[in-house]
Amino acid sequence: MRADAFLRAAEALPVRDLRAIVPAGGIVVVAPHPDDESLGCGGLIAEACRLGIPVRLVVVSDGVGSHPNSPSHPPGRLRALREAETLAAAARLGLAGEHVTFLRLPDRFVPDSGPAAEAAAELVAAAARACGAGALFVTWAHDPHCDHRASAAIAGRARDRLGGIRLHAYPVWGWTLPPETEVGGPPRGARLDAARHRAAKAAAIAAHRSQTTDLIADDPAGFRLEPAMIARFTERHEIFLEVAP
Template identity: 65%
Template sequence: MNVEGFFAAARQLPVAPLEALVGDKGLVVVAPHPDDESLGCGGLIAEARRLGRAVRLVVVTDGCGSHTHSALYPPERLRALREDETRAAVAELGLAPEHVRFLRLPDAHAPSAGPKAEAAATAILEEVDACEAGAVFVTWGHDPHCDHQASAAIVGLAQGMRPTLTAFAYPVWGWTLPAETEVGAAPEGHRLDVSAHVAAKGRAIAAHRSQTTDLIHDDPTGFRLAPEMIANFEGPYEIFIALQPEAIQP
């Protein structure tokens, strides 16, 4: 199935309550970079917290690849900024800062296999146990970014370590794929109604000021989320695609 048909089908997935995704348990969100959690799962996090569910966020990379030529924000300062932005963002969604874990793997070089990937998978399982998670949510393996694909593969490793672990994918950069791109079988999963949390999600996305404004103004090559990209995440539903271990790899 090409990506145009895939997303057309994804937009028709059944709307289901949080219980359909995680039962009566908590959840873990795995974000490749600081901001992916707000874009793809902001409503999910807010709804879970509204219902009093335990939530953990695992951020895989240090985010230092967004502005590699800034003198004002060299890597250490940029990492600290992006972690602070993440804590501010999830506070808008009702998540306490102590429930965010930063793995600090190198941006654009997150591993898909090997000891560091296995250690990341183990860290995710520790957070699963900490909140008695009913499911893990990670970026879609077809997202055209190496760290998004690696994060999906890491969750695949976690599923290999614990075959009963339920996982769902949320697309981020997948929305930008050419319409004819082949992405495999039709999606299975659910849409979550997050209409009650659209404003909070918008504030969470905006809290990532280094990615949405000219806060870092001395790097002409620096990354910035375009308004048309952000618009993909402003609707009343979030899409979660059911994953099997063998379906993790792009």
């Protein structure tokens, strides 16, 4: 199925409440980079916190690839900033910092196999065990970013360790795929109505100031989320695709 048709169909998936998507247990959100959790799952995290459902957030990469040439923010300082931004974003969504884990794998070089990937999968599985998770949420395997694809592979390995747990994918950069890209069969899954959490989600995204403003202005190649991208992720619904075993 072409990406354009797939994504149109994903935008028409049935709207379900959180407990229809995850019937029992807690939730683990796996974010390739600091900010992916707010973009793709901000409403999910906020709704789970509202309902008292245990949530764990696992951030896979160190995020230092966003501004690789900044003199003012060398890798160590940039990593600390992006982690602080993530904790601030989590707080906006109602998630305590103690439930956030940073794996600090190298941005742009997250492995999808081998010992480091296996170790990451075990840490994701440990987070799931800690909250009695009924489901994992990770970026879509067709997202056109190597770290997003690798994180999807890591989450799949974590599911293999847990047995029987559900795995859902959320598109982030998938929305930028060339329309003719083949992505497999039609989507299965659901949309979550995140309208009651739109303000909190927008505040969480804005907490990632290094990604949404000119906070770091000394790297001509530095990354910044475009307003249109932010607008897409502050719409009413979040999309969660079922990932078959």
